[in-house]
Amino acid sequence: EPEVTQTPSHQVTQMGQEVILRCVPISNHLYFYWYRQILGQKVEFLVSFYNNEISEKSEIFDDQFSVERPDGSNFTLKIRSTKLEDSAMYFCASRGGANTGELFFGEGSRLTVL
Amino acid sequence: QQQVKQSPQSLIVQKGGISIINCAYENTAFDYFPWYQQFPGKGPALLIAIRPDVSEKKEGRFTISFNKSAKQFSLHIMDSQPGDSATYFCAASRVAGKSTFGDGTTLTVKP
Numbered sequence: 287e288p289e290v291t292q293t294p295s296h297q298v299t300q301m302g303q304e305v306i307l308r309c310v311p312i313s314n315h316l317y318f319y320w321y322r323q324i325l326g327q328k329v330e331f332l333v334s335f336y337n338n339e340i341s342e343k344s345e346i347f348d349d350q351f352s353v354e355r356p357d358g359s360n361f362t363l364k365i366r367s368t369k370l371e372d373s374a375m376y377f378c379a380s381r382g383g384a385n386t387g388e389l390f391f392g393e394g395s396r397l398t399v400l
Numbered sequence: 401q402q403q404v405k406q407s408p409q410s411l412i413v414q415k416g417g418i419s420i421i422n423c424a425y426e427n428t429a430f431d432y433f434p435w436y437q438q439f440p441g442k443g444p445a446l447l448i449a450i451r452p453d454v455s456e457k458k459e460g461r462f463t464i465s466f467n468k469s470a471k472q473f474s475l476h477i478m479d480s481q482p483g484d485s486a487t488y489f490c491a492a493s494r495v496a497g498k499s500t501f502g503d504g505t506t507l508t509v510k511p
Contacts (some may be wrong), residue, residue, distance in 0.1 A: 290443075319498065329436075329444060329489060329501040342498055377443050387432035387495045391443030 288312040292378050292392035300400055302367050307395045309361045309378030317381040318361045319389065320353065322346070322374040329377065335361065368399045404492050406502025413509050419477040421505045423490035426471065430492040433466065434499070435475045438487045447488070448475070451495075480509045 291310045299305050311318050320332040333343040333353055340353065352364045361380075365372055375396050379389040405424045413419045425433075431452055436444035450457045450464040450473065457464045463476040477484055487506050493499040 317496075321501075328503045329491075331498045331500065334498050379443075384496050387434060387449060387493060387499075388446045389434075389436075389444075389499060391436075391445065393441075393443050 288390075290378055290380055290390050290392035292376075292395050294395055295393070296396040296398070298398045298400065299368055301370060305365045305368055305372075305397060307363045307365075307376050307378075307397070309363070309392055310359050311361055311378065311380035312382070312390055313359070315380035315382050315390070317341075317383075318353075318355070319379040319381070320363045321377045321379060321391075323377065323394075324374045332363070332376075365397075368397070370399050373397055373399045404490060404500050404502045406490050406505060408505060409503065410506045411508070413480045413507065415480065415482060415509055415511050417480050417509075419475075419480045419484070419507055419509070421475045421488055421490070421507075422472065423474065423492075423502050424470075424472045425492045425500075427492070428471070429494055432493050432495045432499075433464070433473050434491050434493075435462075435464065436489045436491060436501075438489065438504075444489055477507075480507075482509045482511050485509050 293308045318335040323329045333347045334341045350366045375394045377394045378392045434449035435447045437447045438444045448459050448462045461478045466473045487504045489504045490502040491499040
């Protein structure tokens, strides 16, 4: 069964450092997302990406965040200068097409900022 | 604001009982209403979803009831099993857009 894969599974970083979280979406999917979940809380939308550009972003997704699809398979989330409050589980998700609503989530990357 | 309100926050049910989780939404433009199941350390996984043109959808022990006029939908888990113990999130979206999630319900099914 096709799946979304994410690396690393856990990253510990110092405040102010740059972090890149990587995702390989399902190969024939067209829409890509990043969500985050602070421990025990709701799943929050960060950004959606389609046709090599951001289609929508939330207030959380400020100038410290960026996304990129550098090749045909990877989808990355970069946090330029991490803050303590960026500690969370980051989920990548992909969706097949315009008329399919189901999101397929990866298992997440846990980011701990010290 | 495009909010989705979910209740209860936690739910304890005996094995074999019925688990009911409720959600309410505000944005009438939403046209896709999924429920996701999340186990600890895992990403959310789609359980069942409904579009607003039907009032009920059933898949095995899981049923979504949808009330368009009240802007509410609910998940019913029949014959709840210990293996159903997880966190359940409702969500709402336009099919082509982002999903807005509820706060989640932690379900515990006691044997």
